[in-house]
Amino acid sequence: MADLFSSCEMLTQTALPILGDLTSPILKDPKKMRGDFIDNLVYTALFSSNEQLVTIASDLIYRISELAHCSSTSIYPLYRAFGEGKVHGFTVPAINVRTLTYDTARLVFRLMQEKKIGAVVFEIARSEIEYTHQSPQEYAVAVLAAAIKEEYVGPVFIQGDHYQFSKKKFAEDKEMEINKIKALIKKSLAARFYNIDIDASTLVDLEQVSLLDQQKNNSEMTALLTKYIHELQPKGVTVSIGGEIGHIGGKNSTVEDFEAFMQLYQQEIPQDGITKVSVQTGTSHGGIPLPDGSIQKVDLDFGVLKKISQTARSRYHLGGAVQHGASTLPLSAFDHFVENDTLEIHLATGLQNIVYDTMPDDLRSEMYAWIKDNLTNEKEEGWTEDQFIYKTRKKALGPFKQMLWDLTDEEKKPIVAKLTEQLTTIFDKLHTFNTREVVNQYVK
Numbered sequence: 001m002a003d004l005f006s007s008c009e010m011l012t013q014t015a016l017p018i019l020g021d022l023t024s025p026i027l028k029d030p031k032k033m034r035g036d037f038i039d040n041l042v043y044t045a046l047f048s049s050n051e052q053l054v055t056i057a058s059d060l061i062y063r064i065s066e067l068a069h070c071s072s073t074s075i076y077p078l079y080r081a082f083g084e085g086k087v088h089g090f091t092v093p094a095i096n097v098r099t100l101t102y103d104t105a106r107l108v109f110r111l112m113q114e115k116k117i118g119a120v121v122f123e124i125a126r127s128e129i130e131y132t133h134q135s136p137q138e139y140a141v142a143v144l145a146a147a148i149k150e151e152y153v154g155p156v157f158i159q160g161d162h163y164q165f166s167k168k169k170f171a172e173d174k175e176m177e178i179n180k181i182k183a184l185i186k187k188s189l190a191a192r193f194y195n196i197d198i199d200a201s202t203l204v205d206l207e208q209v210s211l212l213d214q215q216k217n218n219s220e221m222t223a224l225l226t227k228y229i230h231e232l233q234p235k236g237v238t239v240s241i242g243g244e245i246g247h248i249g250g251k252n253s254t255v256e257d258f259e260a261f262m263q264l265y266q267q268e269i270p271q272d273g274i275t276k277v278s279v280q281t282g283t284s285h286g287g288i289p290l291p292d293g294s295i296q297k298v299d300l301d302f303g304v305l306k307k308i309s310q311t312a313r314s315r316y317h318l319g320g321a322v323q324h325g326a327s328t329l330p331l332s333a334f335d336h337f338v339e340n341d342t343l344e345i346h347l348a349t350g351l352q353n354i355v356y357d358t359m360p361d362d363l364r365s366e367m368y369a370w371i372k373d374n375l376t377n378e379k380e381e382g383w384t385e386d387q388f389i390y391k392t393r394k395k396a397l398g399p400f401k402q403m404l405w406d407l408t409d410e411e412k413k414p415i416v417a418k419l420t421e422q423l424t425t426i427f428d429k430l431h432t433f434n435t436r437e438v439v440n441q442y443v444k
Contacts, residue, residue: 001406002036002043008053011044015060022060027067034149038064042102042145046138047402061141061148062192065156070147072140072192073155076240077442078119079275079319082343083312087438090431091337093423094121094322096161096348098132099355099397099404101139103412105146107420113152115424117432118439121195121344123159126184128348133398136160136184136191154436155443159195159240160188161346165221167202178221182228189232189239197242197278197322198225206251211260215245219261223268230272238272242322246280253279255307262316276343278322279308300333302340309341319343327351334429347426352394354422355404358415363403367396 005011012022018033019025027033038061045057065071081087097104108120122143124134134142140158147156163184169177185196203217222243233239245261246253258277265273281304309320320343326334327350337345356364371392379388397404407415427433 001408002039004048005040005044005053005057007050008056011041011053011056014040019060019064022056025060025063025067027064030068033064034151038145038149042142043405045141045145046405058137058141061145064148065144068148068151069153070144070156072144072158072194073443074194074237074240075119075121075155075157075443076195076238076275078439079240079343080317081442082319083275083317085313087442088341089338090435091342092119092121092344093427093430093432094123094159094161094344094346095351095423096123096125096128096346097139097143098124098128098348098352098394099401100412100415101134101142102146102149102405103416104351104419105143106150107416108423109147109150109152111420111424111427112154112436113150115427115433116436117427118154118435118437119157119432119443120427121157121159123161123195123197123346125162126160126164126181127162128394129184131395131398133401136188136193140191140193154440157195158191158193159197160185160193161197162199162244163188163196163225164199165202170203170217178224181225185225185229186232189229189234194233194237195240195242196229197244198222198274199244199278200225201244201246201278201280204246211256212264215257215261215264218243218245219264220268222261222274223265226269226273240276241274242276242278243274244278246278251280252282252301253304253308255311258308258311259315266316274318276319276322277308277312278324279304281305281323300329302336305337305342306340309343313341322346325349328353331425331429334426337429338431345430349394351419351422352397354418355415356393358418359404360407360411363400363407367393367400370399371396 015022018029018037020028041057041060045054045061048054105122111117112120124139143158144156163181165177188196200218200221203221205214208214226241229239229241245257281301305321305323312318312320320341323337323342323345326345327347368389371389375392375395378392
């Protein structure tokens with residue numbers, strides 16, 4: 001179990017024999033650095049109440065990641081290579097790590113090295129930042145510290161997922177909603193999120209007759225935020241930006257929807273714009289729980305992914321289509337993503353479910369009791385208790401973040417084992433094994 005550094009002086013004194021002068025650190029003792037030091041450093045960055053200590057610890061993790069050659073990177077060159085037909089044959093997994101971020105990222109980096117996997121994206125959505133109590137900086141340093149700990153060498157892809165507009169708030173005060181997302185983007189870029197998915201699909205107006213009118217608000221807001229990202233991105237970095245044409249859980253997307261969106265978008269951003277597009281294929285975030293708590297089977301339209309990916313690549317040289325809400329699908333479905341030219345899939349709730357199903361019983365009971373005490377106003381009419389718990393338990397991850405982090409290695413062991421088993425199978429089905437060499441050709 002990690003410990004907090006109690007003061008800036010203690011941190012500095014501990015770091016000196018490992019990193020030397022902290023104003024210009026070097027890896028004097030890499031082995032010791034990857035021992036308790038990095039565990040305590042990331043724990044301090046996330047849980048210390050001393051803001052100065054948090055800043056020093058976080059900055060050190062960023063700097064060590066550069067020294068250890070595992071710093072945050074944009075996936076832009078790889079996705080452009082997909083769009084130009086230079087790369088094909090695998091689908092990139094993007095993982096929304098809602099809890100146990102350090103432990104989960106560590107096991108992913110172990111898998112990446114063992115299986116020679118070139119690209120896995122670590123992401124967190126606008127809504128998840130709030131209910132999991134993980135700021136962009138906290139999320140980034142946890143992932144980068146995991147890379148350092150596991151001696152991973154290579155690009156680390158950290159992504160802001162679903163930087164999503166609220167349709168209601170946009171209608172009430174358009175500028176305020178835009179400024180909120182801009183503020184999040186600014187904070188995320190400062191935290192070295194070099195991959196950002198803009199989600200204005202909530203603004204698609206299906207009551208309009210023409211497809212151009214339906215996609216107008218979506219394309220305009222995506223273009224506006226693309227320009228904002230370009231203004232702020234660091235010198236030498238081209239942030240990979242994603243767009244979204246169909247709100248997950250709504251009407252299935254079509255090639256015609258995509259072309260309408262792109263026609264409007266390219267009037268504002270003729271080049272170096274989005275690298276991918278998220279589409280609706282019949283899934284929903286988290287899956288649809290039935291009264292007994294099981295998940296409803298999904299009739300996923302793989303044809304949407306294939307047609308839009310092919311159009312994205314042939315007409316616009318984009319990487320392709322993105323599938324959200326994939327983690328609750330049966331494992332047999334994952335064989336079809338590569339066959340249907342899917343660029344990227346997002347994995348969230350299914351992995352969260354493994355954590356809940358495998359954690360110590362007493363902690364789960366405590367978390368469920370908290371949900372019943374604090375979230376009853378979110379229980380919809382007709383829901384059984386199983387449905388209520390399933391739909392809301394993600395919101396207990398923030399209040400219990402430190403308790404989950406503080407589980408003993410023995411308590412975490414079955415969680416890590418089950419996550420490793422699940423992710424190994426998914427990564428295999430996405431044909432990511434032995435892709436390190438091809439990814440390294442495009443992303444340095």
